Amino acid sequence: MITLFVAVFIFLLGLSWPIIPKSYRQFHLRRFWGKSVLGDDFIISYGAFLDSRLIEPNPPPFRFVKRYTDGRIVQFIGPWGNVVADAEIRSASYIINTLSKYRKKAIPVIDDRTAFDNLNRTFISIGSGSSNQITDLILREPNNVFLEFGQEDNTTFIRDKKSGKKFIGFQDPVRKDYGIVLKIPHLRFPGHFFFVCAGLGEWGTSGASWHLATKWRHLQREYGNNAFGIVVEVQLGSDESAHRIFP
Numbered sequence: 128m129i130t131l132f133v134a135v136f137i138f139l140l141g142l143s144w145p146i147i148p149k150s151y152r153q154f155h156l157r158r159f160w161g162k163s164v165l166g167d168d169f170i171i172s173y174g175a176f177l178d179s180r181l182i183e184p185n186p187p188p189f190r191f192v193k194r195y196t197d198g199r200i201v202q203f204i205g206p207w208g209n210v211v212a213d214a215e216i217r218s219a220s221y222i223i224n225t226l227s228k229y230r231k232k233a234i235p236v237i238d239d240r241t242a243f244d245n246l247n248r249t250f251i252s253i254g255s256g257s258s259n260q261i262t263d264l265i266l267r268e269p270n271n272v273f274l275e276f277g278q279e280d281n282t283t284f285i286r287d288k289k290s291g292k293k294f295i296g297f298q299d300p301v302r303k304d305y306g307i308v309l310k311i312p313h314l315r316f317p318g319h320f321f322f323v324c325a326g327l328g329e330w331g332t333s334g335a336s337w338h339l340a341t342k343w344r345h346l347q348r349e350y351g352n353n354a355f356g357i358v359v360e361v362q363l364g365s366d367e368s369a370h371r372i373f374p
Contacts, residue, residue, distance in 0.1 A: 155344070158352045159343055159344075161318065166232075167235065168248040169235075169248065170235045170251070171222055171234055171237070171251045171253065172237055172242040172252045173211060173218075173219060173236065173238060173239065173253045174212075174215065174238075175209035175210075175239060176209060177210070178190055181207065190204065191203055212258075212329060214326075214329035214332045215254055217337075218254075222251055222339070222340050223236075239259045239261045240260065246315060247319070248316075248319060249319040249321075249322075251322040252321065253324050253336060254325055254332055255276055255327075256276060259325075265323050266309075268314065269314070271288075271311055273287070273311075273354070273356025274309060282295060283327055285306075285307055285358055287358075292373070296327040296328060302363060303360055304330040304331035304362075305326060305358055305359065305360055306325060306330075306338075306358070306359050306361060306369070308323070308324055308338055308339045309356045310354055310356075330361045330364065331359075333361075333366045337369055338359050338370075342371075358373040359371050
């Protein structure tokens with residue numbers, strides 16, 4: 128009887144073994160990224176820009192230039208809608224590549240103005256508050272006790288809200304960018320979270336996104352499902368150089 132029981136147990140364990148690792152990973156995913164990480168209410172929000180020439184009375188017909196590697200330069204009309212920065216495309220790709228292996232559906236990637244119409248979701252907001260109104264909303268939330276962007280004269284910086292410590296980028300002799308990775312609970316809709324990946328410059332933004340996408344398990348082991356805010360330092364031109372310097 129004992130032998131039969133052991134045999135049945137081993138058989139059932141063999142059937143369920145492929146499911147256990149997947150369930151284990153999904154448990155950690157939801158714990159860190161929120162309840163909707165595998166569903167439709169989990170989005171990436173990027174800052175959308177409008178070509179300032181379009182608001183002029185008579186915008187030029189050819190507003191954009193394409194440079195080819197063989198030296199050709201071609202002028203063209205270009206988009207009449209939103210323009211997206213290279214850094215934000217890179218940023219979204221890091222998050223998508225990390226999470227797509229766990230999801231059956233693609234992660235919605237939505238401009239900030241459209242995303243603002245429905246806040247009952249978990250957001251990964253890319254770019255600072257000066258370019259993304261979702262980030263602007265998140266940074267002004269009362270439970271963001273971690274980090275903010277500031278400006279004095281022509282100098283912009285990241286500031287730790289507790290100590291007042293400032294991180295000023297693009298300083299000689301070695302010019303570097305800085306970015307933040309922020310996670311706070313979504314107070315309006317419990318169970319959802321706000322994430323921000325934003326930099327002083329473009330490389331700070333995409334470097335912060337790379338850090339979140341590749342180091343989220345390290346952050347989970349340190350913070351669990353709690354809120355946090357960290358600062359990363361990024362060498363210009365290399366997202367993979369991003370490393371945490373604070374706290």
